[in-house]
Amino acid sequence: MSNKPSSHQQDLLDIQRANNGDVTGFESIYFRYKSWVYSLALRFVNQHEQDAHDVVQEIFTYFYHKFPGFVLTANLKTFLYPVVKHTAIRFRDKRKVEMGEALPDTLLANTSIDHDQQRLALAGVIDTLSSDQREVVLMHIVDGMTLLEIAEALPASLSTVKTRLYRALSILKDDPKTKAYFDNSS
Amino acid sequence: MKPFEPQSVLINGDQKMQQNNEQFENDIALPLALSEDLKTVFTSGIPDHRASDLALLRDARDHFDKIKHRKKRQRVQYIGKIWAAMLLMAIGIYGFMTLSSDQAGMPVQYAMFDIDRNGDIDILDCMTLAAKNDPAAPFIEKYDFNHDHLFDQKDIDMIAMSAVTVNTRGVMQ
Numbered sequence: 001m002s003n004k005p006s007s008h009q010q011d012l013l014d015i016q017r018a019n020n021g022d023v024t025g026f027e028s029i030y031f032r033y034k035s036w037v038y039s040l041a042l043r044f045v046n047q048h049e050q051d052a053h054d055v056v057q058e059i060f061t062y063f064y065h066k067f068p069g070f071v072l073t074a075n076l077k078t079f080l081y082p083v084v085k086h087t088a089i090r091f092r093d094k095r096k097v098e099m100g101e102a103l104p105d106t107l108l109a110n111t112s113i114d115h116d117q118q119r120l121a122l123a124g125v126i127d128t129l130s131s132d133q134r135e136v137v138l139m140h141i142v143d144g145m146t147l148l149e150i151a152e153a154l155p156a157s158l159s160t161v162k163t164r165l166y167r168a169l170s171i172l173k174d175d176p177k178t179k180a181y182f183d184n185s186s
Numbered sequence: 187m188k189p190f191e192p193q194s195v196l197i198n199g200d201q202k203m204q205q206n207n208e209q210f211e212n213d214i215a216l217p218l219a220l221s222e223d224l225k226t227v228f229t230s231g232i233p234d235h236r237a238s239d240l241a242l243l244r245d246a247r248d249h250f251d252k253i254k255h256r257k258k259r260q261r262v263q264y265i266g267k268i269w270a271a272m273l274l275m276a277i278g279i280y281g282f283m284t285l286s287s288d289q290a291g292m293p294v295q296y297a298m299f300d301i302d303r304n305g306d307i308d309i310l311d312c313m314t315l316a317a318k319n320d321p322a323a324p325f326i327e328k329y330d331f332n333h334d335h336l337f338d339q340k341d342i343d344m345i346a347m348s349a350v351t352v353n354t355r356g357v358m359q
Contacts, residue, residue: 021254023247030243038232053235057242064246068253122220123227141221142228147210162210169214181220 007032011076019068026064033076034060036143037084043138044088051091058087074152077145081153121177128175133168136161298331299345307349315342 010028017025034056041055042048062083072079126134139145139153147165151158172178301311315329319337329337331344 018250021250021257023243023250026246026250027243030246035232039229042230043228049233052230053233053238056232057238060242061245064249067250068257119223119227122223126224126227138224138228141216141224166214169216172220178220181217181223 008075012072015070015072018064019070021068026067029063029076030060033080036077037080040081040084040143041088041091044085045092045095048092048095051095052088055084055088055091059084062087075145075149077143078149078153081139081143081145082155118180122181125172125175125178129168129171133164133171136164137168140165296348298328299348301345307345309346309349312342312346312349315345 010032014025014028018029019025037056037059038052041052041059045051045055059080063080126137129137135154136150139150140147145153147158147161150156151161154161156164173182296307299307299311301314304310318326318329319339319342325335326337329341331341334340
């Protein structure tokens with residue numbers, strides 16, 4: 001049996017070290033989560049890379065100021081998700097005002113770099129989902145969060161999360177562009 | 187009638203909810219290809235911004251150094267307080283011991299007559315007190331044994347009376 005701590009246990013150990021003034025605890029969390037925070041921020045800032053990067057900086061600056069005395073009561077992603085989301089939305093809105101442009105309210109990734117037709121189609125269908133459904137699908141599938149963690153992070157009731165996910169997957173299952181995923185799996 | 191067991195009901199409720207969630211996740215089992223494609227499309231590797239990484243981590247290091255120093259300072263203050271408390275206790279105990287060692291066993295009401303603090307109430311105490319009885323000197327309240335707001339012969343007589351009526355343990359001599 002492996003003695004390697006789970007991701008959550010590792011987070012707790014790092015937080016304990018950071019609370020004791022050990023910067024390596026924070027660094028460990030930074031390098032483990034910065035890529036996820038960046039990807040998540042990108043979804044909310046309309047794929048604007050500079051904004052996503054600024055969100056990463058702001059999130060981790062906010063985070064290290066939580067020490068000492070930071071207590072993690074849930075999964076770290078559950079704690080970070082709403083912070084990243086609201087910070088990213090603030091950046092996006094600020095950019096909208098500055099640029100005076102009507103940016104689409106979308107989570108769609110920059111698929112121009114992805115030449116795979118099926119993936120493009122998938123991204124297109126995901127974009128047709130309501131923002132709530134899209135968010136739950138991406139949190140569950142891409143971010144690997146459990147239903148309870150999603151409910152806690154949004155926040156929403158567990159049954160709401162289930163309903164949104166169920167409806168979103170029904171749409172994907174019924175859409176001719178993404179139906180193949182479900183047909184091939186059965 | 188079966189007694190109500192809220193704890194077991196709660197545990198069963200939690201277990202049932204967990205089972206429901208697991209059942210739901212099984213029911214909506216996602217095709218692997220869909221999961222992988224979604225992850226590919228919506229996961230972006232963070233570009234290498236070494237300079238800003240370094241700047242953030244340098245600021246973080248400063249912050250954590252402050253925490254470390256603060257903790258060290260608090261620890262020193264805490265130890266200092268413990269030492270000060272111990273020192274005060276030691277001084278207190280020493281003072282108590284030196285004040286009371288000669289007068290140990292002496293009834294409290296006679297201890298004030300032991301002017302020279304040698305553990306006995308005797309003529310020497312009368313003489314010591316008589317030497318202090320200077321009308322020009324300011325009034326010393328602790329020698330006003332009869333509480334007449336005067337330090338005079340009557341107070342000295344009280345010691346003399348005590349000296350001939352009791353020993354240091356309050357026993358008649």
